[in-house]
Amino acid sequence: xxxxxxxxxxxxxxxxxxxxxxxxxxxxxxxxxxxxxxxxxxxxxxxxxxxxxxxxxxxxxxxxxxxxxxxxxxxxxxxxxxxxxxxxxxxxxxxxxxxxxxxxxxxxxxxxxxxxxxxxxxxxxxxxxxxxxxxxxxxxxxxxxxxxxxxxxxxxxxxxxxxxxxxxxxxxxxxxxxxxxxxxxxxxxxxxxxxxxxxxxxxxxxxxxxxxxxxxxxxxxxxxxxxxxxxxxxxxxxxxxxxxxxxxxxxxxxxxxxxxxxxxxxxxxxxxxxxxxxxxxxxxxxxxxxxxxxxxxxxxxxxxxxxxxxxxxxxxxxxxxxxxxxxxxxxxxxxxxxxxxxxxxxxxxxxxxxxxxxxxxxxxxxxxxxxxxxxxxxxxxxxxxxxxxxxxxxxxxxxxxxxxxxxxxxxx
Amino acid sequence: xxxxxxxxxxxxxxxxxxxxxxxxxxxxxxxxxxxxxxxxxxxxxxxxxxxxxxxxxxxxxxxxxxxxxxxxxxxxxxxxxxxxxxxxxxxxxxxxxxxxxxxxxxxxxxxxx
Numbered sequence: 001x002x003x004x005x006x007x008x009x010x011x012x013x014x015x016x017x018x019x020x021x022x023x024x025x026x027x028x029x030x031x032x033x034x035x036x037x038x039x040x041x042x043x044x045x046x047x048x049x050x051x052x053x054x055x056x057x058x059x060x061x062x063x064x065x066x067x068x069x070x071x072x073x074x075x076x077x078x079x080x081x082x083x084x085x086x087x088x089x090x091x092x093x094x095x096x097x098x099x100x101x102x103x104x105x106x107x108x109x110x111x112x113x114x115x116x117x118x119x120x121x122x123x124x125x126x127x128x129x130x131x132x133x134x135x136x137x138x139x140x141x142x143x144x145x146x147x148x149x150x151x152x153x154x155x156x157x158x159x160x161x162x163x164x165x166x167x168x169x170x171x172x173x174x175x176x177x178x179x180x181x182x183x184x185x186x187x188x189x190x191x192x193x194x195x196x197x198x199x200x201x202x203x204x205x206x207x208x209x210x211x212x213x214x215x216x217x218x219x220x221x222x223x224x225x226x227x228x229x230x231x232x233x234x235x236x237x238x239x240x241x242x243x244x245x246x247x248x249x250x251x252x253x254x255x256x257x258x259x260x261x262x263x264x265x266x267x268x269x270x271x272x273x274x275x276x277x278x279x280x281x282x283x284x285x286x287x288x289x290x291x292x293x294x295x296x297x298x299x300x301x302x303x304x305x306x307x308x309x310x311x312x313x314x315x316x317x318x319x320x321x322x323x324x325x326x327x328x329x330x331x332x333x334x335x336x337x338x339x340x341x342x343x344x345x346x347x348x349x350x351x352x353x354x355x356x357x358x359x360x361x362x363x364x365x366x367x368x369x370x371x372x373x374x375x376x377x378x379x380x381x382x383x384x385x386x387x388x389x390x391x392x393x394x395x396x397x398x399x400x401x402x403x404x405x406x407x408x409x410x411x412x
Numbered sequence: 413x414x415x416x417x418x419x420x421x422x423x424x425x426x427x428x429x430x431x432x433x434x435x436x437x438x439x440x441x442x443x444x445x446x447x448x449x450x451x452x453x454x455x456x457x458x459x460x461x462x463x464x465x466x467x468x469x470x471x472x473x474x475x476x477x478x479x480x481x482x483x484x485x486x487x488x489x490x491x492x493x494x495x496x497x498x499x500x501x502x503x504x505x506x507x508x509x510x511x512x513x514x515x516x517x518x519x520x521x522x523x524x525x
Binding site: 319 | 444450451452455458
């Protein structure tokens with residue numbers, strides 16, 4: 001890897017590790033200091049490395065610098081020092097003996113504990129995702145702003161408010177007690193699920209960034225499976241879902257960044273290795289009696305990895321959507337269910353059901369109606385697609401709808 | 413919005429019988445119907461099915477087997493939906509697959525305590 005690629009790459013992975021370990025050591029109250037020390041370390045790295053070239057072991061170099069910076073900070077800031085050394089669990093009497101443990105085990109533990117600390121329902125979901133991207137994934141503020149189609153000021157404000165809130169609530173960076181773990185894990189999984197969807201369904205046309213969000217969500221979910229206490233069936237279900245969905249990342253956008261609909265995708269581009277890994281996680285998810293929405297969604301995603309277009313497949317998907325909607329309604333699930341219904345029970349039946357959905361502000365609703373009426377009543381199909389076009393906000397969506405309109409117009 | 417109870421009644425002799433495939437087709441009809449209500453965000457609870465056995469307890473510790481010694485119709489299950497009016501609840505109930513098997517749906521508004 002060339003230096004100009006290596007530094008951003010290292011920044012991502014090592015920033016998150018250093019921040020988690022130092023954050024764990026200092027407590028959430030001083031999380032920004034941990035972030036600053038990690039940032040300063042990378043600033044020094046890029047200055048030094050551009051002059052003197054890469055050190056033999058860049059990671060070890062970074063850890064040494066980070067440790068020194070942390071110790072310097074503690075030495076310089078007497079007040080912080082007194083407070084912190086009193087609080088640090090494994091504090092030793094002498095400051096210079098404070099252990100900054102950047103071993104693999106402590107890194108993973110710190111990141112997992114940080115995950116539990118950040119994923120609190122008391123702060124908005126967007127802030128949880130933002131903080132996760134910053135602290136757990138090492139994203140810069142600008143990258144987070146791009147992911148949310150927002151600007152740096154807004155993101156900075158959002159993250160600052162979230163940190164303050166977590167401080168007010170005195171959130172501890174620690175593993176939850178055994179009897180609390182299921183409930184707390186639920187919050188973590190919700191955030192990871194949303195993070196993945198942010199990448200998968202984002203309106204942003206930056207496909208590289210979108211893939212990175214999916215990758216990070218998958219990586220963090222995977223971290224949960226390597227810890228015994230959090231390696232639960234429901235975590236494996238979410239991970240299976242992510243693997244199955246991510247297997248189509250290459251196939252679902254073309255070279256112009258435009259969306260390729262499921263039925264038009266080149267199935268040779270589906271990542272078979274990810275599908276196989278997903279199946280392993282799905283098997284682990286089947287242990288126990290829990291049937292979460294992630295299990296059902298993973299089942300739906302599993303059917304979608306089947307390249308054949310059979311009635312059995314679409315009825316399988318339809319039945320799972322029925323169950324998913326019974327557990328939890330969402331407009332997306334309602335729309336997807338109706339699509340599956342059209343494939344399993346025919347378009348006329350699906351049109352009747354679609355017209356009951358009452359999602360008149362959603363462009364995807366009209367896109368669906370446009371699809372259902374195609375070859376049934378093409379004039380009506382065009383009418384619905386035009387309504388979709390009016391409601392669509394992103395360029396990507398508009399291009400897709402315009403393509404559908406011209407396809408149907410030929411038939412009308 | 414208001415909650416309504418659907419009570420599914422059928423002659424207990426009319427329970428669907430047949431091959432596993434036929435029974436599965438019946439289940440699919442029910443699931444597609446309930447799923448359709450859920451897709452409109454109008455399902456408060458899918459409810460439950462009830463077993464065909466039963467006991468009726470009467471004054472003076474008189475217990476009889478099953479509710480069906482005196483009535484032919486048996487409550488087979490229930491669901492709860494959330495809609496704006498009785499008319500809307502009835503409209504949804506019209507889509508229930510039970511009529512093909514000789515059953516009926518009783519629609520009742522739920523009055524919160």
